[in-house]
Amino acid sequence: MTGHDKGWKEIAPAGVCSKSSISFLTGDWKTYTPVRDLEKCTRCLLCVLFCPDGAIHWKPDKGDIEFDYSFCKGCGICANECPTKAITMKLG
Amino acid sequence: MKSVVKQERMALSGDEAVAYAAKQSDVDVVAAYPITPQTIIVEKFSEYVANGEVETEFVCVESEHSALTACLAASATGARTFTATASAGLALMHEMLFVTSGCRAPVVMAIANRALSAPINIHGDHSDSMAQRDSGWIQMYAENAQEVYDSIIQAFRIAEDLNVLLPVMVGLDGFTLSHTLENVEALTDDVVKQFVGTRQFPDVLTHEGTTAPFKLDPENPMTIGPLALQNYYFEFKRQQEEAMANSLSVIQKVNSEYAEISGRSYGNGLIEAYCLEDAEVAAVCLGSTAGTMKTIVDGLRQEGIKAGLLRLRTFRPLPVEEIRSALGNVKAVAVMDRCISFGGNGGPVFHEMRHMFYDVNPHPYVVNYIYGLGGRDTSPTELRSIYEDLQRILKTRRVETPIQYLGLRE
Numbered sequence: 001m002t003g004h005d006k007g008w009k010e011i012a013p014a015g016v017c018s019k020s021s022i023s024f025l026t027g028d029w030k031t032y033t034p035v036r037d038l039e040k041c042t043r044c045l046l047c048v049l050f051c052p053d054g055a056i057h058w059k060p061d062k063g064d065i066e067f068d069y070s071f072c073k074g075c076g077i078c079a080n081e082c083p084t085k086a087i088t089m090k091l092g
Numbered sequence: 093m094k095s096v097v098k099q100e101r102m103a104l105s106g107d108e109a110v111a112y113a114a115k116q117s118d119v120d121v122v123a124a125y126p127i128t129p130q131t132i133i134v135e136k137f138s139e140y141v142a143n144g145e146v147e148t149e150f151v152c153v154e155s156e157h158s159a160l161t162a163c164l165a166a167s168a169t170g171a172r173t174f175t176a177t178a179s180a181g182l183a184l185m186h187e188m189l190f191v192t193s194g195c196r197a198p199v200v201m202a203i204a205n206r207a208l209s210a211p212i213n214i215h216g217d218h219s220d221s222m223a224q225r226d227s228g229w230i231q232m233y234a235e236n237a238q239e240v241y242d243s244i245i246q247a248f249r250i251a252e253d254l255n256v257l258l259p260v261m262v263g264l265d266g267f268t269l270s271h272t273l274e275n276v277e278a279l280t281d282d283v284v285k286q287f288v289g290t291r292q293f294p295d296v297l298t299h300e301g302t303t304a305p306f307k308l309d310p311e312n313p314m315t316i317g318p319l320a321l322q323n324y325y326f327e328f329k330r331q332q333e334e335a336m337a338n339s340l341s342v343i344q345k346v347n348s349e350y351a352e353i354s355g356r357s358y359g360n361g362l363i364e365a366y367c368l369e370d371a372e373v374a375a376v377c378l379g380s381t382a383g384t385m386k387t388i389v390d391g392l393r394q395e396g397i398k399a400g401l402l403r404l405r406t407f408r409p410l411p412v413e414e415i416r417s418a419l420g421n422v423k424a425v426a427v428m429d430r431c432i433s434f435g436g437n438g439g440p441v442f443h444e445m446r447h448m449f450y451d452v453n454p455h456p457y458v459v460n461y462i463y464g465l466g467g468r469d470t471s472p473t474e475l476r477s478i479y480e481d482l483q484r485i486l487k488t489r490r491v492e493t494p495i496q497y498l499g500l501r502e
Contacts, residue, residue: 008327008334012296013257013306014196015328017315020299 026053030074032089034067040086041065047078047087096355099277106237106269107132109276110176110202110262113244115140116284117200120171123151123162127181128214129266130204134176156181160188160199167197168316170307172248172291175199178266179206182220186227192259193228193332195317196306198251198291199259201229202244205379205430206266207466215467216266218378222431222440224261228332230339231408233263233378235358237274240264242356245279248288249346255338257294257306265380265430267467279354287353336409343406362411364403365418367393371400373482374419376445377428378404381463381470388475399479404441412448424457424482428498430464438462438495457485463498474499 012018048056048065055072058065079087104112110133114122122141126134141150149166153159156177167173177185182203192199203221207213221231230250234240240262247260264270279287293305296314304312320328340362347361358364364382367389368374377385382403392399402418404411419425427446429439436443442460449455461478464470478498485491 005323006327008330011324011327011331013294013328013331013335014194015317015320015324016296016306017299017318018297 025070027055027068027070027072030072032074032076032091033069034072034074034076034078034087035090036065036067037086037088040084042084042086044083046081046083050077050081052077097279097283097353099279099354102276102278103273104237104241104276104278105132105271105273106234106240106264107204107271108136109237109241110244110264111136111140112276112278113241113284114174114200114202115146116279116281117174117245117248117288118172118285118290119146119148119174121149121151121163121166121173122175123153123159123166123173124175125153125156125159125177125181127156127178129206129216129270130176130178130181130202132270133202133204156184157188160185160192160201163199163201164188164192164195164197167192167199168195168308170291170293170305170309172252172288173197173199174201176202176204178204179208179214179220182224183208186224189224189227189229189259191317194328196257196332196335197259198248198257200244200247200251201259201261202240203261203263204266204270205233205263213466214266216268216270216430217465217467218263218429218431219465221261221263222433225408225440228258228336229408230256230258230260230336230343230406231263232260232343232406233404234269235380235382235403235405237264237269237272238276238356239358240269241276241278242350242354242358245284245288246343246346246350246361250339250342252291253339253342253346254292254294256335256342258332258335258339263379268380277354277356283353287350340409340411358405359403360414362406363414363418364405366401366403368400368402368418368422370398371422372398372486373424373426373479374400374402374422375426375428375478376402376404376415376419376441378407378441379430381428381430381475384470384472384475388472388479391476392479397479397483407441410444410448415445416448416452419456422456424459424485426459426461426478426482428461428463428478430462432462432465442495457482457491459485459491459493460495461498462495468499470499
């Protein structure tokens with residue numbers, strides 16, 4: 001608890017969220033980080049579809065994907081699904 | 093005081109009275125699953141839906157857990173929501189009872205009070221709702237079919253009050269009330285609709301930093317009740333306790349406003365004091381037993397015995413101050429529990445009644461009678477014996493057996 005936490009009379013009822021999940025950076029939970037081999041990646045976008053946190057984005061202007069490490073929890077599903085084994089999970 | 097409005101006398105069972113009151117209360121969503129002795133409520137309400145007599149969305153579900161989950165979800169979108177259950181059905185709802193009160197969803201639910209298995213028993217006692225007394229629901233227990241009807245209508249006003257926002261259970265004794273035809277004075281549809289009004293919503297701060305009415309609405313996105321850990325969970329529970337305390341005055345206000353239009357009131361809404369002003373011995377009970385007890389008290393009074401009765405209409409929140417004041421001069425109190433708290437040294441109502449007199453000096457003798465389990469009939473002679481026991485306690489100044497089983501074969 002911090003000194004900034006509000007008292008029971010100040011908060012909305014029923015656990016109504018006072019913050020958006022965008023401000024809650026779940027990326028710091030991760031132990032392993034996905035790292036992509038740009039040579040092997042075919043931009044098939046299967047990892048984008050499989051990412052349970054929506055933390056891999058397709059960037060049309062770049063014609064490439066981008067990992068959002070602020071929300072990637074390092075689950076490794078992308079590495080597991082990648083058909084060309086372009087993604088590996090590195091400690092840290 | 094407004095003049096009492098025109099009413100229609102109908103022959104209704106307790107269950108039918110529940111369904112009729114819900115029909116008149118302009119309910120948006122009903123999700124329910126049938127279980128004896130609540131079945132008639134669901135059957136009757138389905139009939140209203142099938143006949144086009146209500147605009148209610150009736151959701152057929154596969155279990156009571158689903159029934160209450162659907163009700164909670166509907167209520168969170170702002171719908172007025174109703175359901176009913178009993179016994180094992182209420183037990184199956186256990187998890188969702190806490191989620192519903194925690195989400196501050198003002199669902200109204202009728203409980204046709206019934207024993208819990210095993211052995212299987214479909215008859216009346218309070219084991220089902222007493223086991224849910226800490227689930228964050230307001231609990232009221234009716235004495236007769238008329239009160240069942242009146243209480244369901246009042247329950248919507250209490251639950252939806254902005255200072256309360258808690259779900260309400262209205263208990264009616266299985267079979268004794270649920271299946272017995274009684275004369276019920278029913279208000280007209282218009283009067284009930286006006287009395288319950290439309291649901292109002294407090295403004296709350298959302299994650300987008302704006303205030304919006306407290307309901308799920310795509311126009312004003314909001315997340316209700318998802319997660320609160322070590323740093324906030326405790327604060328939300330404290331809010332629920334405050335809402336319970338707030339409901340004490342709301343229940344009284346609704347009771348008196350209802351009396352103005354219908355001419356009927358139930359004590360102050362929280363408790364009903366019967367012949368207590370000068371009583372020396374008194375019993376405390378819930379539900380339909382009070383009807384017989386009043387007859388017993390009348391008889392004792394004719395014999396010059398200063399007997400009284402306190403009927404707890406509202407058990408959650410427990411109206412501590414009102415009970416202490418009503419029993420202020422009573423010297424011996426018998427608390428009747430139609431429920432057993434295994435290994436708990438007495439029934440649940442007894443625990444709380446005795447506890448509230450700890451700080452009162454001098455306090456009355458408080459003894460316990462566990463009775464009527466599984467629908468066991470309790471005769472007037474047995475009920476009268478309670479008062480005889482209390483008189484003996486006063487005479488001998490001694491309590492030999494603080495916890496007794498009334499009507500049990502040894």
